[in-house]
Amino acid sequence: MRRDFLIAALAVGLVAVIALGCLGTDEDKKITTLRIGYQPSTHQVAEMVAMEEGWWLADLAPFGIVKVEDFEFPSGPPEMQAMLGGNLDIAYVGAAPPISAIAQGLDAKIVAAVQMNGSDLVVRPEVDYEGPKSLVGLAVGTFPPGSIQDTVFKKWLQDNGIDPAEIDIKSMGPGDATTAISAKRLDAVFLPHPAPSIIELGGNGRTVVSSGEMWPNHACCCLVVSGKLMREEPELVEQIIKTHIKATEYINANPERAAEIYSAKTNQNLEVVRHSIENWDGAWISDPHVIIPSVAEFARVNYELGYTGSKLLTEEDLFDTSFYDRVKS
The missing domain is CATH 3.40.190.10 (Periplasmic binding protein-like II)
Structure with a gap:
């Protein structure tokens, strides 16, 4: 009888240990590697500048980030499929692909603008x-x-x-x-x-x-962050936006350096990159409020084209500007 009792007690203890191990602590759950999606376009050079200058890792290290990885995609739709699959934490992407992805169930929001026109x-x-x-x-x-x-x-x-x-x-x-x-x-x-x-x-x-x-002054690229990251690491998300703003201000002040970084990152001819930056009609921005009207119009157009099923997505479905607003307050 005593032997059976001891075996039962040990079994209960083992289950408890396993359960505690599975549950883990808050520290166990904290993100340590940030995974960024981007495309090989001068539209998204802010991401490349922050990576090349070491700002992503340096700025995010106080929040427990020990590694930053970025992944190149040919266009926005496959990038959003990667995010739907849980393979990206944040994405530099055109503002239209997240609309279709969110309609498909992507748990994410647009938190900052990246660029317009272009x-x-x-x-x-x-x-x-x-x-x-x-x-x-x-x-x-x-x-x-x-x-x-x-x-x-x-x-x-x-x-x-x-x-x-x-x-x-x-x-x-x-x-x-x-x-x-x-x-x-x-x-x-x-x-x-x-x-x-x-x-x-x-x-x-x-x-x-x-x-x-x-389409005058239309939204183009934006910064999308996973819902999980926004809920569990709000201060980290605020710092991501701060770093993005810093990179955006830097490339506007230093377009030649931005061209050099882009050229090195993509193996594109530097003269071609300079020509692009000098002749495009785009602008690098960060304020998400600027792009809300045209993104809402994108949602309407995509709905009419049948890209979002039976639901017309709203500003509330697509944006969370609270992080940006806190950063800028």
Whole structure:
């Protein structure tokens, strides 16, 4: 009897130990590696500057971060799929892809702006472009459905009385699209910088419309943070935003240094990067309030295009500006 009692007691104790081990302490749950998603575009050079200058790790170390990793994606939709899969903590991404992802159940919010405008419609030299109707029947490469470029381009076509179905729109990343127009497999592309500069300087196309002309002062890239991080590490999120603001202010004050960092990070020709920064119609910003109106419009357009199912997402679904507001107060 005594032996059975001791065995039972030991079993109960073992279960308790295992349970405590599984539950862990608050310290066990704290994040130590920050995983950042980004794309190889001058739109998102703030992320690259903060990484190259060592600001991410230095600024976040007091909050227990010992490692910062960044992961490159060709466009926003696959980046948001990675975040849906739990593989990213924060993302530098166009403001349209999070709309579709949040509609699919992504637990995340936009907490800061990154950049506005900054994409161009580029046509091959031999294409006789005289306005949007010139594109009817042509093959145009742009980012996948649900991306900023897809949303802006299709809205612009509709605003000009053109059904997007009248154009052969090819979904592809910037590298594939640049190669395709250079090989004359596309008649035009609508891409973020620096791709338009790469195509122009290579003699393979000319810019005919900038995205800021299509949709003045439209939101482009933003900073998205996982809901888990916002709930469990609010002070860490505030510091992430502070570092982002610092990097944004730095690149606006030092565009030449930003070009050098971008060139080194992406192995892109420095002269091409300089040309891109000097000739784009974009602007690097951080205040999320600036982009709320156009992101709400993106949500409406994406809803009408069928990208978000039966739900029209609202500002409250997409944004949490409280972290930025506390940082700036």
